[in-house]
Amino acid sequence: MFRRTLLTSTAALALLLPLATACGGDAEAESSSGLSSVTLAVGATGWKNEEAVLKFAHLDDTPYKVKWSLFQGGDQQLQAVHAGALDLASSSEIPPIFAAADGKPNFKVVAVQRGTTLNQEVIVPKGSKVTDIAGLKGKKVGYVQNTTAHYFLYELLKRAGVEWSDIDAKPLLPNDGLAALNGGGIDAFASYGTSVITAHQQGARTVGSGKDVLSGNFLWSARDSVLKSPAQRAAAADLIARITKAYAYIRDGREHEFAKVVAKATHQPVAQAEKDFRDAQAQRPTQARTVGDDTIASQQKVADAFTELGALKEKLDVKSFWSRALDTDLEKAL
Secondary structure (H helix, E strand, O other): OHHHHHHHHHHHHHHHOHHHHHHOOOHHHHHHHOHHHOEEEEEEEOOOHHHHHHHHOOOOOOOOEEEEEEEOOHHHHHHHHHOOOOOEEEEOOHHHHHHOOOOOOOEEEEEEEEOOOOOEEEEEOOOOOOOOHHHHOOOEEEEOOOOHHHHHHHHHHHHOOOOHHHOEEEEOOHHHHHHHHHHOOOOEEEEEHHHHHHHHHOOOEEEEEOOOOOOOEEEEEEEHHHHOOHHHHHHHHHHHHHHHHHHHHHHOOOHHHHHHHHHHHHOOOHHHHHHHHHHHHHHOOOEEEOOOHHHHHHHHHHHHHHHHHOOOOOOOOHHHHEOOOOHHHHHHHO
């Protein structure tokens, strides 16, 4: 199953590659012609919620073009950046770590979006006798590799006194993991977002949560070519700022109306979608900020955990792939 997933991911990236010529371009030409000549290829995870948020808030009328592409995880987005198929990727702290581990990253982390860490869970299927993380010892546990799920599963196991080697760990993408959980192929699944929502609708139970394990720092990574172009930098900063403003617009008494959009996309009742959105924004309002020493230190802590786990061959200095090149533009846009 995992091999088939990798083949599917490779095929998807091949389809996206033609975008690279449209979004790369000559930096000097873009700078002279302004934002109207810019096309940003931007990644999304889940159901293109950022695109939906902008449309709902009437902030999708950008002076530049945006091509959104949907992925099952931030790790796939960073793969697409590496392949030249994306200009801007959104992810947790984890995918950039592995994307940079070969020492040849073609991107920089340029901004941080603070967000909720709800719906980041270890779940078991209906009828399972497992009641807590300690009960996973000796079990087949699926997880989304190189993502928040990988990290919080490791941390939760460690806190419960269970070694990673004590479980039969199975790297799976969200949709494949959900199918394996329902089909009896795995005993538990560490995942996030819509896959967790769907699993609960199908009777799954939570045995562990990453809510208080994760920092709530979600990273915007820009391809190096974007940072070389003043026009593309300005467009990227403007887009990130618009998303912050769009969430603020929804929080200003429009949660119920936006919940209808979410419910349609995620196939859940409007009341549940509204509750989830309100809970998420109450925990940590979605908003962007510029790069800070604290955000770099937070990711370093995560990278060190993966070194300890053995997922990274050697210690990684994460500040090597952070950049403040977007700070000025982003501050103005916010």
